[in-house]
Amino acid sequence: MIPVIQVRTLAAKKSYEGRLAFCFVPEDGLLDIPYTEFAAPVSAELHYAILEDNSVEVEGTVTFTLKGLCSRCLEEAEQSFSGDVFGVFVEGEGDGETYGYRNGAVDLTELLKDAVLFAIPSRLLCGRCAEEEDL
Ligand SMILES: [Zn+2]
Structure with missing residues (x-):
């Protein structure tokens, strides 16, 4: 499950930053390498900070x-990958560089989808082929 950052509630408690660790099942269609699937849910470790203007850095x-x-x-092949997550959420509409959020709550779904998409390789290699390609 992807948690929601309750910006309004957290700010009211003067809790302006925190960490989140969770797993989520990526949506279908994210992966377009033939004969390949996610072996398990994606795991995410995030740090967030609520800034003075109520924008949220994740x-x-x-x-x-x-x-x-x-x-x-x-x-058969199995390989692990990781990728960076970075996003800024602003109240209202995002502008292409930032993500928007409404009703005092940040939904991380889009950011995580972008991060996974960016980290997905163009192909999957078994250990032997990966080694040969490195030579
Ligand atoms: Zn191979």
């Missing part, structure tokens, strides 16, 4: 494992 990492058939030799 940063951290997502980690996930893909399993399927090696894109080179079609043997």
Whole structure:
């Protein structure tokens, strides 16, 4: 489950930063490598900070494992990947550089989707092929 950052509630408690660690199942269609799927839910570790203007900075990492058939030799393959998460949420509409939020609550879904998409490789390699490519 992707938690929601209750900005209004947290700010009222003067709790302006915190950490979140959770797992979530990525939406279908995120992954377009043939014969490949997420081996398990994606795990996320995030730090957030609520700034004076009520914008919220979120940063951290997502980690996930893909399993399927090696894109080179079609043997079974499993590889882990991680990617950076960074986003700024502003009240109201985002402007392309920032994400928007409404009703005093930040929904992290879009940010996490972007982070996972960015971290997904163009193909999956088994251990042997990955080694050969490194030579
Ligand atoms: Zn291979």
